[in-house]
Amino acid sequence: xxxxxxxxxxxxxxxxxxxxxxxxxxxxxxxxxxxxxxxxxxxxxxxxxxxxxxxxxxxxxxxxxxxxxxxxxxxxxxxxxxxxxxxxxxxxxxxxxxxxxxxxxxxxxxxxxxxxxxxxxxxxxxxxxxxxxxxxxxxxxxxxxxxxxxxxxxxxxxxxxxxxxxxxxxxxxxxxxxxxxxxxxxxxxxxxxxxxxxxxxxxxxxxxxxxxxxxxxxxxxxxxxxxxxxxxxxxxxxxxx
Amino acid sequence: xxxxxxxxxxxxxxxxxxxxxxxxxxxxxxxxxxxxxxxxxxxxxxxxxxxxxxxxxxxxxxxxxxxxxxxxxxxxxxxxxxxxxxxxxxxxxxxxxxxxxxxxxxxxxxxxxxxxxxxxxxxxxxxxxxxxxxxxxxxxxxxxxxxxxxxxxxxxxxxxxxxxxxxxxxxxxxxxxxxxxxxxxxxxxxxxxxxxxxxxxxxxxxxxxxxxxxxxxxxxxxxxxxxxxxxxxxxxxxxxxxxxxxxxxxxxxxxxxxxxxxxxxxxxxxxxxxxxxxxxxxxx
Numbered sequence: 001x002x003x004x005x006x007x008x009x010x011x012x013x014x015x016x017x018x019x020x021x022x023x024x025x026x027x028x029x030x031x032x033x034x035x036x037x038x039x040x041x042x043x044x045x046x047x048x049x050x051x052x053x054x055x056x057x058x059x060x061x062x063x064x065x066x067x068x069x070x071x072x073x074x075x076x077x078x079x080x081x082x083x084x085x086x087x088x089x090x091x092x093x094x095x096x097x098x099x100x101x102x103x104x105x106x107x108x109x110x111x112x113x114x115x116x117x118x119x120x121x122x123x124x125x126x127x128x129x130x131x132x133x134x135x136x137x138x139x140x141x142x143x144x145x146x147x148x149x150x151x152x153x154x155x156x157x158x159x160x161x162x163x164x165x166x167x168x169x170x171x172x173x174x175x176x177x178x179x180x181x182x183x184x185x186x187x188x189x190x191x192x193x194x195x196x197x198x199x200x201x202x203x204x205x206x207x208x209x210x211x212x213x214x215x216x217x218x219x220x221x222x223x224x225x226x227x228x229x230x231x232x233x234x235x236x237x238x239x240x241x
Numbered sequence: 242x243x244x245x246x247x248x249x250x251x252x253x254x255x256x257x258x259x260x261x262x263x264x265x266x267x268x269x270x271x272x273x274x275x276x277x278x279x280x281x282x283x284x285x286x287x288x289x290x291x292x293x294x295x296x297x298x299x300x301x302x303x304x305x306x307x308x309x310x311x312x313x314x315x316x317x318x319x320x321x322x323x324x325x326x327x328x329x330x331x332x333x334x335x336x337x338x339x340x341x342x343x344x345x346x347x348x349x350x351x352x353x354x355x356x357x358x359x360x361x362x363x364x365x366x367x368x369x370x371x372x373x374x375x376x377x378x379x380x381x382x383x384x385x386x387x388x389x390x391x392x393x394x395x396x397x398x399x400x401x402x403x404x405x406x407x408x409x410x411x412x413x414x415x416x417x418x419x420x421x422x423x424x425x426x427x428x429x430x431x432x433x434x435x436x437x438x439x440x441x442x443x444x445x446x447x448x449x450x451x452x453x454x455x456x457x458x459x460x461x462x463x464x465x466x467x468x469x470x471x472x473x474x475x476x477x478x479x480x481x482x483x484x485x486x487x488x489x490x491x492x493x494x495x496x497x498x499x500x501x502x503x504x505x506x507x508x509x510x511x512x513x514x515x516x517x518x519x520x521x522x523x524x525x
Contacts, residue, residue, distance in 0.1 A: 129361025
């Protein structure tokens with residue numbers, strides 16, 4: 001136990017770490033956007049026609065993605081799909097795997113939010129002549145997202161942290177850079193301490209950003225409280241004075 | 242140059258023709274319009290015949306016949322479970338009827354999803370629980386349907402929304418969030434939102450039942466004003482005073498049928514059936 005950490009020796013590799021960080025950032029930004037969009041469409045399809053073949057297949061895909069390890073999904077897409085004639089670059093495979101994974105988890109989160117929306121909101125939309133899609137898009141979706149926003153934020157951060165795995169298929173992300181530096185310098189302790197610190201800062205920054213976006217999107221503070229139902233006889237005596 | 246001039250001359254000529262054509266149409270319009278008006282004044286706006294509806298094995302409506310003429314205010318009363326709300330919800334197809342026929346403004350409703358947008362322009366609805374959109378400001382609540390369903394331009398929709406909100410006494414609440422309003426104000430916004438589609442008939446499903454007693458009056462005043470303006474109203478209500486003073490006709494429903502109906506004064510003073518007598522005894 002007389003190891004003296006030597007952080008300054010990492011300095012020459014700072015550009016590699018920053019490049020890796022940028023890769024992690026753009027991968028996360030792209031896949032969270034696509035993943036949430038995918039979830040929104042998946043929830044719509046499964047709400048619109050819950051018993052259709054397509055919806056059932058989607059449901060099975062969601063369960064498959066939620067119940068298998070992410071690294072296996074990634075390896076399947078990168079190493080397995082070429083057997084079917086579909087060869088993808090490492091970055092492309094990473095984007096697809098991360099997007100599908102986030103879409104699967106967040107579609108279940110969003111579905112809970114949509115299910116929790118009162119029937120009255122759908123009926124109000126319908127009574128005003130909105131189509132089901134318009135009701136979903138303009139009436140139901142935003143309050144459902146708002147309701148589930150903390151859970152969705154967490155899921156997005158989980159996907160960012162989980163993206164470390166894509167280094168295993170040679171995507172040059174932050175973890176890839178750490179592995180590279182560690183193998184060059186044998187400064188394992190220093191490399192991973194610095195990398196862990198960068199992930200931590202990235203996660204904190206991401207939460208702060210998402211919270212900020214949330215406040216922007218959901219400026220309406222509180223959902224309408226459920227109206228109290230009064231006994232009609234009370235109303236009768238007071239009314240129409 | 243000369244070609245351009247020729248084209249523009251042609252243009253103005255054709256638009257001149259269009260203008261004069263339009264003028265001709267508008268000139269002849271008043272005659273046909275008023276003819277239509279007297280025609281539609283006689284024809285019922287909403288007409289139900291032999292309407293039936295069951296929820297699973299439970300028959301809720303067992304053959305309803307009802308005609309509502311333009312400008313009429315019809316109150317539907319009855320115990321809970323008598324089918325009042327279901328009847329109302331069939332008229333704008335929130336529930337699909339099993340048998341019988343519903344005509345609104347002369348059109349037969351066949352329950353297809355397709356005509357929901359068209360139906361919404363004939364029939365507006367206000368709910369007991371307001372159902373305002375919590376994530377949209379008051380003004381946007383009112384503007385949403387005209388813009389999405391009718392394709393009204395934003396500035397036109399906004400002008401109309403301000404007009405409608407002023408009509409229900411909430412002109413200054415355009416930028417408020419629904420959660421910042423009292424129940425009575427929310428319900429009046431809901432009325433403005435329904436009116437923004439310019440429906441021919443407004444369905445009100447116990448719209449004062451969820452309100453604090455002191456807020457009920459404001460909402461009823463709006464309904465009275467609508468009646469004065471000639472709006473057709475069908476209300477499921479527990480407001481017997483309102484039904485008597487403002488309503489043109491009262492329908493008493495009992496066990497899925499129209500048990501008794503007539504003008505409010507007679508019906509409340511001399512109920513013909515034992516069921517209505519009991520009901521009135523319980524609520525008045």
